Amino acid sequence: MFYRFCCKLTKKLKSFTLAKKKIVFYTCGDNKKQANAAYLIGSYAVMHLQKTPEEAYSLLVSRNSTYLSFRDxxxxxxxxxxxxxxxxxxxxxxxxxxxxxxSQFDVEEYEHYERAENGDFNWIIPGKFLAFSGPHPKSKIENGYPLHAPEAYFPYFRKHNITAIVRLNKKMYDAKRFTDMGFEHHDLFFVDGSTPNDAIVRKFLNICENADGAIAVHCKAGLGRTGTLIGCYMMKHYRLTASEAIAWMRICRPGSVIGPQQNFVEDKQISLWSEGDVFREKMNEQENGKLAVTRILSGVDDITINGSNKSRMSKKEEYSDDEERNGITQGDKLRALKSKRQARTTTGSLSMPSPHGLGILYYFNECHICYFKGSHVGTSNENPKENVIVVEHLVPTWTVCRQLCTPMAVGFVIPWQASGSTLLEPLRHRVARVLSGVSAF
Incomplete structure (x- = not known):
């Protein structure tokens, strides 16, 4: 929304026909909408009018205006x-x-991949941290929320140099499915809705500081635990305040950092700032040739954190191993809420191609159930993804689809009623299940 708002306002400000007119940005009397409107126009002033945050904010409150705060x-x-x-x-x-x-932001890509059916992931720090919803053993719809197998993420991860995956929730899939394909995989479990201990924070920072490429982090919904640890990295290495880190993560991925995790991030701010200062000092010494160390690990060897989390231990951490696997957790509720929210927005102003038929998309070893427009889509030289709405990623069935086309084809869409569709008959019940669970179509 911020991107589209900025584009629209900039266009009006540069319009020749509006050059002698004043542009008024307004909203209704709803307190929530007023706060959102103030955020939009204030952010525009910071980004495009070279105002400092304090200058922009002072303009917003100059007439004793008060705004609602944003909550988790x-x-x-x-x-x-x-x-x-x-x-x-x-x-x-x-x-x-x-x-x-x-100038580098692709709004269509952002809106595509943030949707649950397309992966549910967002970049927090471009080229460094991607937050995503936890993969599942197989792609399916569960409680109205599309779940994706690890293989669904491989093409995107490779294309964007993601080399490591960090899992913070219980094991829902075999890590070998990532490691066998050349990705690093790390498990740092802590309870859904809780805060990490110092050992987990140190290990996470260690992994991130030594990763060769970008890191994809997930818990169950990719919001609470995921945002908490990414926020710790941002405070240590960029000296963001806790509120700045949480605000930025929610701008990128709404819903990040939840409940007591917010206070935890705030409590860690000072110590992580100190660790970051020492880390940067050591890095500078290394660059100046004062240290013979070739690689500095995360954390500070000569600083001990004295278990500051002990006072936060509660009965909530007396946790059953099966609870997160089988029970309804906070992550489940958040994913359900996000799925409903996205279903509502799809019926609004979001522009979607008009579907003309159901089919199977095969493209560079990716396979999806999809809607397509036109009588047929795709040749060996075209990208058929441009003309389809992907419904579900299919991992084990793409070989079936390939039998219907020349082996030289890079990508194609097979209409469901195509000749030889008997090969697709085993998928028919799966398509029906997908359609019943995806309200966007």
Whole structure:
């Protein structure tokens, strides 16, 4: 929304026909909409009008205006508030560090991949951290939410130099499915909705500081635990405040960092700033030839963190191994909420191609159930993805589809009623199940 707002306002400001007119941005009396509108126009002032966060915020409150704070996505009592100034400061820092660059931003790609049926992932720091919903043993629809097997992510991860995966939830899939394909895979489990201990924080930082490429991090929904640890890295290595880190993550991936995790991130700010200062000092010494170390590991060897989390231990951490696998957890609730929210937005202004038929898309060893427009789509020289709406990724069935086309074809779409569709008959029940669970179509 921020990107589209900026594009629309910039276009009006540069319009020759509007050159002598004032542009008024307004909203209704709803307090929530007023806060959202203030965030949009304030962020525009920071990004495009070279205002500092404080200057932009002072304009918003110059007439004693007050705005609602932003809260987390949990279902309980609000424990932590973010205000508009926190968000403006997050935008300002993101511009400084090069995380926010609309000249390089692909809004269509962002909106595509943030949808549950297309992977449910977002870049938090471009080229460094990708947050995503936890993979499942096989692709399917569960409680209205599309789940994806690890193989569904391989093409995108390879294309964007993601070399390591960090799993924070219980084991729902075999890690070998990633490692056998050349990815590093790390398990750092802690309970859904809880906060990590210092050992987990140190291990996470160690992994990220030594990764050769980008890191994909997931828990169950890819929001709470995922955002908490990425936030720790941002505070240590970029000296963001806790509120700036949380605000930026929610701008990139709404719903990130939940409940007591917000207070945990705030409590860790000072110690992580100190660790980051020492880390950078050591790195500078290494670059200046004062140290013979060729690789500095995460953490500071001469600093001990004295178990600051012990006071936070509660009965919530007396956890059954099967609870997250079989029970309804916070992650399940958040994924269900996100799925419903996206289904609503699809019926609005989001532009989607008009589907003309159901088919199977095969493209560079990827296989999907899809809708397509036109009588047929795809040749050996075209990208058929441009003309389809992907419904579900299929891992084990692409070889069946390949039998229907020349082996030289790079990509193609097979209409469901195509000749030889008896080969697709085993998939018919799967398609029916997908269609019953995907309200976007």
């Amino acid at each position: 996505a949990s279902f309980g009592t609000c424990m932590y508030n973010l205000n508009i100034l926190d968000c403006l400061r997050a935008i300002y820092k993101a511009l400084q560090f090069g995380w926010l660059d609309f």
